[in-house]
Amino acid sequence: MLVFLRIIYFIAVVMTTTFILSDSVTAQENDNVTTNSIEEDDNKSDMASLVSYKDIEDIAWIMGVRSLSSDDDIDNFLKINECDMYKEFYSNEFEWRNIREIAKDSISIKLNKIPKTLEYVQPIYVKQYDFKRKGFPLDKDYKFAGSSRFHISPDDIKDLKCTKYIKFLDYPSDIVLFSKRPVYLTFIPLDIETAKEFTENVPATLNDDDEYIRPMYIKMNVAFIKYKRKFFNLSAGRMVNEYFGTVNGYEIFLDKYLTRSILKKDLRSKKEIEAAKKIKNND
Numbered sequence: 001m002l003v004f005l006r007i008i009y010f011i012a013v014v015m016t017t018t019f020i021l022s023d024s025v026t027a028q029e030n031d032n033v034t035t036n037s038i039e040e041d042d043n044k045s046d047m048a049s050l051v052s053y054k055d056i057e058d059i060a061w062i063m064g065v066r067s068l069s070s071d072d073d074i075d076n077f078l079k080i081n082e083c084d085m086y087k088e089f090y091s092n093e094f095e096w097r098n099i100r101e102i103a104k105d106s107i108s109i110k111l112n113k114i115p116k117t118l119e120y121v122q123p124i125y126v127k128q129y130d131f132k133r134k135g136f137p138l139d140k141d142y143k144f145a146g147s148s149r150f151h152i153s154p155d156d157i158k159d160l161k162c163t164k165y166i167k168f169l170d171y172p173s174d175i176v177l178f179s180k181r182p183v184y185l186t187f188i189p190l191d192i193e194t195a196k197e198f199t200e201n202v203p204a205t206l207n208d209d210d211e212y213i214r215p216m217y218i219k220m221n222v223a224f225i226k227y228k229r230k231f232f233n234l235s236a237g238r239m240v241n242e243y244f245g246t247v248n249g250y251e252i253f254l255d256k257y258l259t260r261s262i263l264k265k266d267l268r269s270k271k272e273i274e275a276a277k278k279i280k281n282n283d
Contacts, residue, residue: 051120053154053173054080060171060241061107062114063227068107074100076171077107083161116224117248120152121258125213126188129199135189139213144185150177150222150247151236172230172239177222181246181267188216188252190262198254217256221248248272 057080060066066073078086078099089095126136138144152175157163190198204212228242249267254260266273 050155051118051152052156053160055118055120056152056154056173056175056241057171058114059116059118059175059224059243061111062116063224063243065227065241068104071100072170074103074107076166078103079162079165080160083165086162086165116245117221118152118224119219119221121217121219121256123215123256124218124252125207125215128204128212129190129192129195130187131192133187133189134192135187136195136216137187138185139207139211140209141207144183146182146184148179148182150179150220151175151233151240152177152222153236169239172241174233174236174238174240176233176240176242177224177245178228178242179222179245179247180225183247183250183267185218185250188263194254194262202254215256217253217258219251219253219258221250222246223248 057066057077061077066077068074075086075090085099089099124142125139126142127139129136154173157173160166199214202214204214207213222245224243224245226244228244230239230241232238233240247267249265251261251265252263254262268276
């Protein structure tokens with residue numbers, strides 16, 4: 001009876017929180033800034049909207065990299081989403097067999113309703129304010145000059161309860177996305193008043209060229225089209241899943257808590273936007 005209740009709890013809690021991926025960005029560009037302060041709040045400890053390992057694996061499931069016919073894939077899903085249950089019942093093959101079957105049914109139902117999109121946040125660094133152009137040029141290492149390759153890493157690997165049970169060679173923690181739509185972003189326009197507030201509240205550091213730079217934050221909305229391969233990324237030092245896809249849009253924020261939006265850009269065509277609206281309305 002205890003096992004049955006734990007399984008029901010697993011379905012109610014885990015399956016309602018897993019596979020929650022972001023909706024596409026809205027089709028407008030907004031240069032207005034809210035009245036929230038740019039100053040960092042010490043009571044807030046984490047950057048908003050970071051990607052988790054659950055998100056990385058959700059994409060693998062949605063794109064068909066994982067299979068309901070694979071016991072290893074089901075087990076890995078349970079390690080990520082219900083570690084305590086895994087540690088308690090995995091040693092009992094009969095109980096675990098029942099848990100696997102229920103998990104399969106739940107995943108199967110949920111997979112039919114999941115969009116193949118994901119949002120993630122990363123810092124980008126800007127140089128000193130350009131008074132003639134009225135904005136901040138991006139530092140050379142953070143420019144999007146027709147960028148089409150994007151590396152997405154989770155921030156919570158060290159916090160996973162079942163890390164020691166996960167075989168990351170088989171279940172990579174990172175994603176590399178090759179976008180059919182390149183991104184061009186080398187300059188961020190911003191009015192002088194807001195720029196002054198930003199520079200007064202965000203400390204500057206020196207880059208390799210002895211130029212002062214400060215962090216802003218970009219939230220990317222990406223869509224996945226096709227799985228390509230799994231490979232070892234030497235620069236990252238770990239296995240990654242590689243996909244073909246596209247960047248739907250992005251939004252720029254002055255703070256890591258994403259309360260000060262200064263620029264929003266939808267990169268999709270009108271046809272793509274209308275198609276996305278129809279799909280959303282039919283859900």
